[in-house]
Amino acid sequence: MLRSIANRILGMLVVMALVLTIVFIIVRLTPGDPAAIMLGPDATAADVAELRHRLGLDAPVPQQFLTYIIGVLHGDLGQSIFLNQPVGQALLQRAEPTFFLTVFSLVIAVVIALPVGVLSAYYRDTAFDQAMTTIAMFAASIPSFWLGLVLMQIFAVQLGWFDTSGYGGPGASFAERMQHLVLPAVALGLISSALITRFTRASMLDVLNDDYVRTARSKGMDEWRVVVRHALKNALIPILTVIGLTAALLISGAIVTETVFGLPGVGSLIVSAVLRRDYPVIQGALLVVAGLYVLVNFIIDMAYLAIDPRVRY
């Protein structure tokens, strides 16, 4: 057991090292120059070269990489070129909206998807099932930014229930800040629920015809007790996987939604960093997102061990 866990952790470290290297190389290969962006459209080539030198961007790439690696190993993700603050601090400042947006979206997705998926499987091939399957297909194919704009148009512009964008402004209370997450969370949650619904349905269909379910029924057990206690419990492993992956996807998938709703989260930080080539922020943010992704997968794997005694790594 401990050895399995150690192996998984070793694997995670290898993945993180690969991510770190690949992101560093891709960022350096991408054309564009933070110095040119900072100095503005009328800056001369000499000014740009001077600023590049001051920022250390003209140093040989292997030297920059070595400096970066040493920094990361000491827990230093570097200094943002544009924000004039350490990358770690910038990420922490933006963690709150991203964290709560992910949690709210996931709660909305699971609250919708689990009952709908179970009912669809139970009432397989009925009108209800077909309607839910069609809606799920439709929802899965909607781009999140489009749904976001539609929700914004209805609930912010027409009804005036919410602000169209932002995170509450100076001195906003926690409740006010959370209010700004409602529309983006609904947009992300609805779309994510489609995938979880389909997995729940498929997984339930697999187990509903298994022998132990038939046995439970033949013992005269209450039907919903059979479905929930026996079938759903055993169908949970693949569902848990997809919920975990959805959570990880939401962390990075919130990029577009955060940008549309002007939320100052990790997603919008990544977008603005890419647009202005803030290399340290891109590297740091992607490293953290990849780390969370790997961590979520690790937790799921560990949950398997706890849920299903047959699982061995």
Next chain:
Amino acid sequence: MKRMHLVLATAIALLSANGLALAQEKGGVIDVATVGEPPTLDPMASTADLVGIITQNIFETLYTFDANWNTTPLLAAALPDISSDGMTYTIPLRQGIKFHDGETMTSADVVASLERWEKVATRGKQTAEVISGIEAKDDNTVVITLKKPYAPLLPLLSLNNAAAIIIPAKNAGQDPLTDFIGTGPYKLEERVADQYIRLTRFDDYQSLPGEPNGYGGARKQYLDEIRFVPVPDPNTRVEGAVAGQFAYADSLPVESYSKIEGGKDKPVVLKPFGWPVFVMNTKEGLNSNLKIRQAIQAALAPNDMLLAAFGSEDFFAANADYYPEGYIWHTDAGTEPYKPDGDTEAAKKLLADAGYDGSPLRILTSRQYEFHYKMAQVAQAYLEAAGFKVEMIVVDWATLTQQRTDPAKWDIYITHSPFLPEPSLTGIMNDSSPGWWVSDAKHKALDAFNAESDPQKRAKLFEDVQKVIYAEVPAIKIGDFNALAAQAPNLEGVTPAPWPYFWNAYLTK
């Protein structure tokens, strides 16, 4: 009908800006939606418009521009006393001006700030080449001596980007700037990156007397607070304006005019705002051949390009003149090669004369500004009709700003500019600016223009500059276009301007 609404909206905005509306009361907070987070809050360190728009409320320069784009004193007490040879500028300073930290501005601060400007700012570095000395004559007078007469000096000291701002001498050694202490009507209270930049009224501010006059004149400070909120997505800015979430929303897509008209904020049109331009790479490749550049000028059809880019004639004008009517620099001298609907036959002939070998003409553009891309698409069709083989290089803006510095990578790049108050600040006038236009005729016309200090004589000399531009085609001006913003009905006192400012803005009940 739409045109009537547009004119009406502009008229209302202008009338209110002229101070005809009454009931200006102190108080209130406004949210201003901007196109994003500024790369810096040091206006010396960047030429980006966004930096200037925000920081002009915090920092001030010795001079600024009045409503007619004439240079007018701001921190200076008067226009400079210029020696008869045009080489010495003696600048009297206003007395008792306070910085946001409570210190009083002296000539030592001005000298230190201008020296920093020479070292840090793009425009300052260029100007440093003609400056031989900056000295404090006494506590309230500064003297700038030049190596040769240089008329653009005052406009350069007046601009709000790569700006010659005056900061305390003790902060002038900072690069990057970390203490944002200025003399402006609003001071920086708080910056939360990607959320807001909060400015509050500076109570010790000493406004010029009288009435506001463009960026000059009195600065009234009605509002308690101005918050600049970055909203990078243009659709979200539009929705926010329609919902009335922002008192002012900047840089909106012109196609959203009707939608905004039906919302809570009202549209404000700046007509004209600026000009899109195709910059030619005169240094290397196809466009080092003048005949090819002339063929491109003949082939392009500005009317169709502008229609594709802006959708309605309400938002553009096919105008060849580098400055529209209303500017002192307005002239139609030399503009004969500009054909609003193109002249394909003339282009074919010029192309044949040039001995064009069929090499692809590479147009470098970006979709960051969708109208650039739309113009490029129409241009491609017209250029191909004239016999060019065209290759479009579509990249993001960050890539474009880097690639345009390499003459091996492009033949034309597309950009735009507001109408700068001083023509010599336009990119192509600088020999080292991407495009690298250098010629004897250019230098002759531009040197004479820059050496003359009399505005009327300069206006006449600008005719020669424009003639050389059309003769040598270092760039092709496509036309004029308007800018769209949105403003809350209860926000008054905001004059439509390329860099909107809010020190005279006030809220009505």
